[in-house]
Amino acid sequence: MHEHLIWAEIRLDAIAENIRNLRRAGSSAASMMAVVKANAYGHGAIEVARTALANGAASLGVARMEEGIALRTAGFAAPILVFGPSLSSDIKEMIRYRLTPSVYSMDDALRISEVAITTGKKLPVHLKFDTGMGRLGFTGQALSDPVTTVRKISALPGLRIQGVYTHLATADHPEKEFTRHQIQTFSRLLTSLEGAGLRPPIAHAANSAGLISFPECHFDMVRPGIAIYGIQPSVTMDKEAFPLKPALSLKTKIVQIKTVPAGFSISYGRSWTASKPTAIATLACGYGDGFPRLLSNNAEVLVRGRRAPLRGRICMDLCMIDISGIPDVCTGDTATLIGKDGSDEILAETLAETIGTIGYELVTGLMPRVPRVIMQH
Incomplete structure (x- = not known):
């Protein structure tokens, strides 16, 4: 495949x-x-x-x-x-x-x-x-x-x-x-x-x-x-009263890992600076794929079932995360931006709420260059 x-x-x-x-x-x-x-x-x-x-x-x-x-x-x-x-x-x-x-x-x-x-x-x-x-x-x-x-x-x-x-x-x-x-x-x-x-x-x-x-x-x-x-019409609705199964997961690859020293800044505008030596992973995902720039420094992704915060501004084709404290992460590993990894899950509607929008906008905004991989089961 x-x-x-x-x-x-x-x-x-x-x-x-x-x-x-x-x-x-x-x-x-x-x-x-x-x-x-x-x-x-x-x-x-x-x-x-x-x-x-x-x-x-x-x-x-x-x-x-x-x-x-x-x-x-x-x-x-x-x-x-x-x-x-x-x-x-x-x-x-x-x-x-x-x-x-x-x-x-x-x-x-x-x-x-x-x-x-x-x-x-x-x-x-x-x-x-x-x-x-x-x-x-x-x-x-x-x-x-x-x-x-x-x-x-x-x-x-x-x-x-x-x-x-x-x-x-x-x-x-x-x-x-x-x-x-x-x-x-x-x-x-x-x-x-x-x-x-x-x-x-x-x-x-x-x-x-x-x-x-x-x-x-x-x-x-x-x-x-x-x-x-599988997306609730609103985060105010009781998802337990009518459970839905999310159908879409958005995933990307880690394409580089580096440790930056204290004082080193990440991405355009230097909006985030490391306060100590930090393991930074670069992901092959950006706002050109439909991952909103407003999520910069304001959301997390899942790597090996654990949460890793976004660091710095999301770029058109790439973004960076802090993987400090997540052991054994390698270049080529998968990062989950929307969806489940292990026992944790990032929902489109809750991610959207973070930036004052709705799950509809997040999933319809995924660009054509993001391939849809059909999973039968």
């Missing part, structure tokens, strides 16, 4: 187990859409999609048309919803590749329908209503009078409304009132549509945190993202 200087190990068995557990947590009446946008949150969209569909997911969610085309080109036949906006120039390609666009406004609906008409096809779409995210979606009068909105779109000759959805802004927060408000708003919308005979077949709202914490928002479909990959 080819060796790498840095690599991410992806455990498909962990993803499979997370999918099955999330599937069981969902309403028995709700199908599951596996969200595989951003290269499956950095884990590799093709392998993750295959694993998800084999373990209970019925459809796939992506953010961009190109992500959906890549899945179709790889042979996936399952329904694919595109969450993000679609350019008019995208619509014919979306029809060709059987991708389902999201519609956020009446102008959006008119524009997409006009292009669909030219192909002689009726394009299935999902309508997104903004119940409190403040991002994309019908709001204002369209939200307060969804019947009129949906009736107008239903009359457009190029569209077929297949689904309606919203997105929860704070389902991963300890405070639950705003999430309940969003769910109630969306539920009233569905009741109005049902009363008018206009409720689409698929209604959905549950992201990972919604699936885990709010069974009342499971509706017809749940769409977990980050939880599939």
Whole structure:
């Protein structure tokens, strides 16, 4: 097997187990859409999609048309919803590749329908209503009078409304009132549509945190993202209440070891200086790989099952750690930046919290030059 200087190990068995557990947590009446946008949150969209569909997911969610085309080109036949906006120039390609666009406004609906008409096809779409995210979606009068909105779109000759959805802004927060408000708003919308005979077949709202914490928002479909990959939606959520298995480990090689004297400084800007003779190991990992520079002097890695602190600024391609007190470390040894080594583990979400961000950003930020090594077991 080819060796790498840095690599991410992806455990498909962990993803499979997370999918099955999330599937069981969902309403028995709700199908599951596996969200595989951003290269499956950095884990590799093709392998993750295959694993998800084999373990209970019925459809796939992506953010961009190109992500959906890549899945179709790889042979996936399952329904694919595109969450993000679609350019008019995208619509014919979306029809060709059987991708389902999201519609956020009446102008959006008119524009997409006009292009669909030219192909002689009726394009299935999902309508997104903004119940409190403040991002994309019908709001204002369209939200307060969804019947009129949906009736107008239903009359457009190029569209077929297949689904309606919203997105929860704070389902991963300890405070639950705003999430309940969003769910109630969306539920009233569905009741109005049902009363008018206009409720689409698929209604959905549950992201990972919604699936885990709010069974009342499971509706017809749940769409977990980050939880599939074994990362808690938020560090404030009780990981014991719904255990997840992290699927990604980030590892690198020690490429040089040296002992520096007291007074010797490490890396750009001389931000760390040895107070005594110190064993320093250089790792083949840097911010050019997606290991954030903000972690400089502010995190640890695992070497031979023990913690070694980062010393000095993280460089584009390299970083340095203090291995003093860890016996028998050799050039060529593995250092674990995210993941388990022996009985200790560094979680993506706790590492991210150190620098004021979230686990999502850490794993999706891993660069293409970091090879993903698929681990079946």
